[in-house]
Amino acid sequence: MTVIASQDIASTFQNIRDHALSRWQELWDGSKPIIMVSAATCGRSAGALEVLEAVKDELSRGQQDVQVMEVGCMGHCYAEPLVIIKKPGNPTVVYGYITPEKARRLVKDYIQGEDISPEFALGALEENELIPSIYDLPRFKHEKYILLENIGRIDPEDIDQYIAKGGYEALANALQMQPEDIIEEVRKSGLRGRGGAGFSTAQKWEVCRSSPGKIKYLICNADEGDPGAFMDRAILESDPHSVIEGMLIAAYTIGARHGYIYVRAEYPLAVHRAEIALEQAEGLGLLGKNILGSSFSFDIKPFQGSGAFVCGEETALIASLEGKPGLPHHRPPFPATSGLNGKPTVINNVKTLAYVPPIIRNGADWFASIGTEKSKGTAVFALAGKVVNTGLTEVPMGTTLRQIIFDVGGGIPKGRRFKAVQIGGPSGGCLPESALDMPIDFDSLKEVGAMMGSGGMVVLDEDDCMVEVARYFLEFTQRESCGKCTMCRLGTRQMLSMLEDFTCGRGQMQDLETLKELAEDVRIGSLCGLGRTSPNPVLTTMRYFRDEYKAHIEEKRCPALMCHDLIAYYILPEKCERSCDACVGTCTVEAISSNKQRVKVIDQAKCVKCGTCLTACPLQYNAVIKLSPPDKVPAAKG
């Protein structure tokens, strides 16, 4: 591929950009108020579409000309649905926890009136006198947006908005560069793959580029099978062009003519948005034949995967793209030398590709200045579990877990105590309090037995049982094991069965040793990454929370009072308020009765441990408690 007519590429792009900029200015600096509703999948499940309806309906009653826009996920999922309002002359304000009623009030009071409604505001996007800046929130001390920069700020279905924000400029630049120079730039940036393993992106591209053969492919891995992870979905839904532009640059660099976005079928909105984006890019000559007038041609097809977790593994993904069963095979050969249809293929994660345009636009040094020595740039996490601010966050590599969980995440709700954090989903590990101050990056996480994985981050508190957590994740992996290889098919099943026994109080101390040995062997001996990483939750919980395992086995006791078979509900007689009957009626199996003193007593033989009585007992009495082991319940008197 030769670089032709640099000026032509530049001037073709200039025209596209001028048009986009003028449209953006008209919109953003115009006299119309703009109402943006954050309506990615997360927003929608919180009711964003109803909010959008309410906004439109309320507006239709007035005369005002208002621009209503659907934007993507801003990351503040805890406060969804989110609405952003820009009214000329006023600061742009983000409003959170918006219901349809609140949305109507915002329209009436603020759009049609003058009340900026600070009571609903999360913060303003600009410094001003009326509303505190959203950037004053403690999370922004640590957050740094590269991938999330545009997210929630632009309409993902309007390519001009992406272009106006600097989009496709990197492509225009790249097309005027030699592919080798792009690889060099990416190498200097230190970019490592965000699909989990952190492999050097430049090296992967280089291997593919220099592999013999004319036909090469590029695949964007948007399978995202890790339960609880949704950043790839958020990016595709909220800023699809960043991924497409990254794919274009990658394809140009490796010499690919065809590309695929492999999206799981459960992501219909992501597929829909990607399709619209592809169409619009093609319409502007940014995709398809002779892109921006150059000799480079590239097309992209979305492909909907079956949704099996293992199909995210690159060799299984390729098999599935080829129409075969999605089973992994041994590597080498690696896809970069022999991938789709046996041709050299680069397969990169959504985030990896989305980092490429900003790297080309801002330079490798800029990217390399963020992060740690060996892990450059930012990391995107989906915060979930026992944390106040659930949602997406993007922080420089090297940020500590404490900063992410307590400053960005706002800490543990209800004043509970932090216990552990599970990073990287079912392939990752469970880290204890002592790891909170560790700067996290690809390598530090590996050292402590976890991994970056897809970036799921589940926070656990004192009410979470670590044995149960290990069992939960292993149940997932053993269910998702493709079954091809012995270690994973049978090994994960055996591990699960031991963990089930522990949580039921049937475990033996020697099982603990067998479990550890087996976990090691499954880790080393499995065919693909699914099996190899499946023991991580087991190994890390055994390493950091061995006492909990011992309690389950030796004392049949669950310290977190979580394992159903190891607990009993008990009503403290001294706390039970005799005149109160709140629990009695709620028990579906009629296990609670009043004794002679009208103290309520649970018949343990009847109790199904549903916990309804505990919730029913009024807070001021708090008489119902859980005990473990169950035989701690004092024998009933009289």
Next chain:
Amino acid sequence: MKTVSLTIDGKAIKAPEGQKVLWAALDNGIYIPNLCAIRKASEPYAGCRLCFVEIEGRNGPVTSCTEPVAEGMVVNTQGPRSRRLARTALELLLASHPVDCAHCAKNRSCELQKLCSLLGVKLNTRRFRKLVHNLPIDSSCPNFTYNPNKCVLCSRCVWTCRERYGVGVLGFAHRGFDRVVTTFEDKPIAESGCRVCDECIEVCPVGALVFKDGRKGTPGCAEVKSKTATS
């Protein structure tokens, strides 16, 4: 064809370039545990996880059925780490295998028995929990029976059947622990277009596919009967 020199268990060996270590060893009288390797197959299946060896300069054990020979390579087939993995894989298979050798047509020609004696594992090993399937036995074909509960999912029958007829009668279904060799829509084999060529019975290393008349399949079927054996 170019050959390379390597050492396996101290023995100097020449092998064709590109050949996998497993075949180089077997061809030179050195046995490496294996259940799923098929010499003729274009790609190693690498599912049984028994054929681990240790190679000098490598971090951990590697599967010999996937590892091409290389000049100067030094291979140890009996290293403690590779043997540990092979034993674990075998014990996992046995824990999910209804061990009933006395009543099994494969008794004495069964690969599991052979592997047990080689790796020093008891057939009724107790290290893991017994987790067996209880699927119906298919006796629909006149001359053989298929007992899916005994299958170790080595894929040889599936490969053989497909290799011979293009579209296989036998294939895999389900995932994880429920993965099973079966026919399209789980129909009896006799109603699925089976042409009774008997080849799958010949290649089955265990008592899953056995002749009704007690005839034995080819023991030590790592080679998998092939008309045109290549490297």
